[in-house]
Amino acid sequence: MSLSRRESGARSSACPRTTFTAAECHPLLRESRDAFSVVRVKLLWLSSLVLCLSTAACGSNGSSGTGASGGNGSGGAAPIASDFDEAPGANTYFGLEESNWVGSSFHAPRAGTQLFASGNGSPSAFEDLGLMKDLGGKVANQTYKVSFYMVQPDDGQASVELSDFKRLRIGGPAGTLQWTATPTSSGPGQWVQWQGTYTPAPSDVGGPFVFDALFDLASKHSVGLDGPMVAEPE
Numbered sequence: 001m002s003l004s005r006r007e008s009g010a011r012s013s014a015c016p017r018t019t020f021t022a023a024e025c026h027p028l029l030r031e032s033r034d035a036f037s038v039v040r041v042k043l044l045w046l047s048s049l050v051l052c053l054s055t056a057a058c059g060s061n062g063s064s065g066t067g068a069s070g071g072n073g074s075g076g077a078a079p080i081a082s083d084f085d086e087a088p089g090a091n092t093y094f095g096l097e098e099s100n101w102v103g104s105s106f107h108a109p110r111a112g113t114q115l116f117a118s119g120n121g122s123p124s125a126f127e128d129l130g131l132m133k134d135l136g137g138k139v140a141n142q143t144y145k146v147s148f149y150m151v152q153p154d155d156g157q158a159s160v161e162l163s164d165f166k167r168l169r170i171g172g173p174a175g176t177l178q179w180t181a182t183p184t185s186s187g188p189g190q191w192v193q194w195q196g197t198y199t200p201a202p203s204d205v206g207g208p209f210v211f212d213a214l215f216d217l218a219s220k221h222s223v224g225l226d227g228p229m230v231a232e233p234e
Contacts, residue, residue, distance in 0.1 A: 077140035077141075077142035077144075077233035078137065078138070078140075078233075079137075079230065079231060079232040079233060080135055080136060080137035080209050080229075080230065080231045081227070081228050081229070081230045082135045082136070082211075082228065082229040082230075083111040083112030083113075083226075083227045083228065083229075084114075084115070084116070084133070084148065084211070084225065084226050084227035084228075084229045085101070085112040085113055085114045086101040086114055088136070089133050089134040089135060089136060090134045091131060091132070091133050091134075092131070092132040092133075093130075093131055094129060094130040094131065094132075094214055095126065095127075095128055095129040095130070096118055096129050096130065096131060100116055100117060100118050100131075101114045101115075101116055102114060102115060102116075102117050106153070107151070107153045107188060107224060108189070109226050110149040110151070110191045110226040110227065110228075111149070111226055111227040111228045112226070112227060114226075115151070115153070115224050115225060115226040116131060116224070116226070117153045117222070117223065117224040117225070118217060118222065118223055119153065119154040119157055119217075119221070119222035119223075120157075120217045120218065120219055120220065120221055120222065121157070121219075121220065122219060123219050124219060125216055125217065125218045125219060126217040127216045127217075128166070128214060128216070129214070129215055129216070129217055130167070130212075130213045130214035130215055131211070131213055132210055132211065132212045132213075133210060133211045133212075134208055134209075134210055135170070135208065135209040135210060135211055135229060135231075136208055136209065137208060137209045137231070138206060138207070138208065138209075139171060139172050139200050139204045139205055139206065139207050139208070139209060140200075140233070141200060141202075141205050142200070142233045142234070143197060143198070143199050143200075143233070143234045144170075144171065144197070144198045144199075144200075144231040144232060144233055144234065145195065145196075145197060145198075145231070145232045145233075145234055146170040146171065146177070146196050146197070146198045146230065146231045146232075147170075147193055147194060147196070147228075147229070148170065148193070148194055148211070148225065148227060148228075148229040148230070149191045149192065149193055149225070149226045149227065149228070150185055150191070150192050150193075150194055150224065151185045151188070151190060151191045151192070151224040152185040152186070152187055152188065152190065152222055152223075153188055153222050153223075154188070154222035155187070155188060156220070157220050157221055157222040158218075158220060158221050158222075159184050159185040159186075159221070159222065159223065160215060160217065160218075160221055160222075160223045161182070161184060162179060162182040162194075164215045164216050164217070164218065164221075165213060165214065165215045166214045166215060166216070167212055167213065167214040168212070168213050168214075168215070169198070169210075169211075169212050169213075170196075170198060170209060170210075170211050170212075170229060170231055171198040171200060171204060171209055171210070171231065172200055172201065172203070172204025172205075172207050172208075172209070172210070173204065173207075173210070173212070174200075174201035174203050174204050175198060175199055175200040175201040175204045176198070176199045176201075177196050177197070177198045177199075178196055178197050179194060179195070179196040180195055180196050180197060181193070181195040181196075182194045185224075191226070197234075198231065209231055211229060213225070
């Protein structure tokens, strides 16, 4: 079975730093010194305008830019996509081991060079098998669409189903994950994509994404897991 440097505005070449005041230099403010109050009001207006432009505080929508998210509303949340090979990323095994990472000599991977697979040819079920793998990235306070790929790697055996899983998640250790599409693989080479929605708990935010699966493998059943393993902000 996982933004901008802002220029403050160059000084206008039409008004170089000289002994003239801004009122004398700017054509709109060339008022008589006898009308000092008018000049003073216009100077205050001009100063406000220059400050506004230099800080980008007066854009047409009242915003100083699109923010770290590039305007996508995700608050800077970044997607992850893993090939789901043995490396990189730490692995923790439950009743399985490193040898369950297999390559194309056993079955063609969906992504990368390996898939994680196991089969049960015995008359009894194997319980509490699984894998927890670090996928990297950083969880943001954002809902994610998550997905990975499943296959039945062995001829003559049935594929596992969602009901066989005691635990299945992409994300942090808490939060909620609702699986919305879990089709069944019909045989070797028939990769199917499982999809869901992950909503982080506050304790998940800032931590890495992990793939965490614990399942029972019934007699004459097999399972193959692979990427791309994706978490994409909604």
